[in-house]
Amino acid sequence: QQQVKQSPQSLIVQKGGIPIINCAYENTAFDYFPWYQQFPGKGPALLIAIRPDVSEKKEGRFTISFNKSAKQFSLHIMDSQPGDSATYFCAAILNNAGNMLTFGGGTRLMVKP
Amino acid sequence: NAGVTQTPKFQVLKTGQSMTLQCAQDMNHEYMSWYRQDPGMGLRLIHYSVGAGITDQGEVPNGYNVSRSTTEDFPLRLLSAAPSQTSVYFCASSHDRSGGNTIYFGEGSWLTVV
Numbered sequence: 356q357q358q359v360k361q362s363p364q365s366l367i368v369q370k371g372g373i374p375i376i377n378c379a380y381e382n383t384a385f386d387y388f389p390w391y392q393q394f395p396g397k398g399p400a401l402l403i404a405i406r407p408d409v410s411e412k413k414e415g416r417f418t419i420s421f422n423k424s425a426k427q428f429s430l431h432i433m434d435s436q437p438g439d440s441a442t443y444f445c446a447a448i449l450n451n452a453g454n455m456l457t458f459g460g461g462t463r464l465m466v467k468p
Numbered sequence: 469n470a471g472v473t474q475t476p477k478f479q480v481l482k483t484g485q486s487m488t489l490q491c492a493q494d495m496n497h498e499y500m501s502w503y504r505q506d507p508g509m510g511l512r513l514i515h516y517s518v519g520a521g522i523t524d525q526g527e528v529p530n531g532y533n534v535s536r537s538t539t540e541d542f543p544l545r546l547l548s549a550a551p552s553q554t555s556v557y558f559c560a561s562s563h564d565r566s567g568g569n570t571i572y573f574g575e576g577s578w579l580t581v582v
Contacts, residue, residue, distance in 0.1 A: 364508065389571075398472075398558050398573030399511070444510055454499050454562045454571055455526065458510035 358382055359447050361459025368435055369467050376430045376462045378445035383426070385447035385457070390419065390430050393442045393461075402443070403430070435466045471495065474559050474574035481549040481581045489544040489577050491559030497572075499562045500542040504528065504555040505576075511558060517542055549581045 361378045368374045387406055391399035405412045405419045412419045416433040432439055445459040475490045501516035513526030517536040531553060533545040546553060556578050562571040
């Protein structure tokens with residue numbers, strides 16, 4: 356039972372393109388939704404996060420869109436660069452569960468020069 | 469400030485052997501956890517701890533044991549290794565309940581069970 360579903364599994368875009376990664380969740384008790392970026396051989400690193408009472412959050416070239424009624428959220432990367440090539444994970448944190456993360460399956464992004 | 473330190477980085481075990489993955493953090497975080505990462509499945513929670521002396525099971529706890537005798541350390545023990553435990557293991561820590569912005573991950577331990 357995967358509580359957070361992520362798509363697509365892989366994505367290839369040209370430099371300057373806008374890759375979009377989508378996630379959907381089941382449990383309405385989730386109250387914090389972070390995105391993590393992972394480079395090969397490294398641990399996940401927090402990229403950007405949003406709470407369900409906010410519909411959009413932007414940090415630099417990264418934007419999260421959140422649709423609470425549909426239980427969906429997405430990551431947009433503006434003006435993507437080859438250095439953005441990595442695996443991206445969406446995640447959710449359950450209210451009062453000690454900061455424990457439920458992850459989506461991951462999206463491997465390749466940005467071609 | 470070393471952050472979250474995991475050892476060993478790489479390990480090969482034979483089926484049935486036992487071993488301990490070490491995790492230490494120097495940020496005085498109360499919360500620590502262990503995840504495993506398998507292709508296409510993201511990271512799944514194995515065990516977690518909300519403070520010294522307190523541990524609980526996550527999504528995939530079978531075959532693993534943990535203890536939290538100090539705030540700094542949270543070792544993960546494989547009792548009798550099985551090929552299904554071949555994975556990358558990540559330790560994480562955080563210091564409050566405000567959400568993902570305070571969760572730090574180690575660099576991972578690659579485990580192969582043959």
